[in-house]
Amino acid sequence: MGEKTRYSDEELMEFKQIILSKLEKAQEDYEMYRNSITHGDGNDTQDTSPTFKVLEEGAATLSKEEAGKLAQRQLKFIQHLQAALVRIENKTYGICRETGKLISKERLRAVPHATLSIEAKNGMG
Structure with missing residues (x-):
């Protein structure tokens, strides 16, 4: 058989689930x-669930600038995850864009939008 050149459909489905749940979380964080940028004053009491309260207070302590940076970072993360979903559809997911080899599952579970293997990332080759 030799080395696998792509992940099986079952494996891709598993990664898809991971990405979708990360995407959902990232979108919530982004919102x-x-x-916190638009309200600024944090006097919103629409949702009084304890977890939301904590998030609200946490977000309220962020400066608009910090919140803006975090929002930008989340947005970029969301775009990376969406691109990863496209790669799953194209069955090119998990293939290192530099070496053409499969990125290890451990790495993909940790960083599901990775497009480089550890080797390529560390500048080998």
Whole structure:
């Protein structure tokens, strides 16, 4: 058989689930940062669930500038995850864009939007 050149459909489905759950979380975080920028005063009591309260207070202590940076970072992360989903559809997911080899599953579980293997990332080759 030799080395695998791509992940199986089952494996891709597993990664897809990981990405979708990360995407959902990232979008929630993004909304939270966005809201903390627009509301600023944090006097919003629409949702009084304890977890939301903590998030609200956490977000309220962020300066608009910090919240803006975090929102930007989340947005970039969301775009990376969406691109990863496209790669899953194209069945090119998990293939290092430099070496053409498969990126290890451990790495993909940790960084599901990775497009470089550890070797390539560390500048070998």
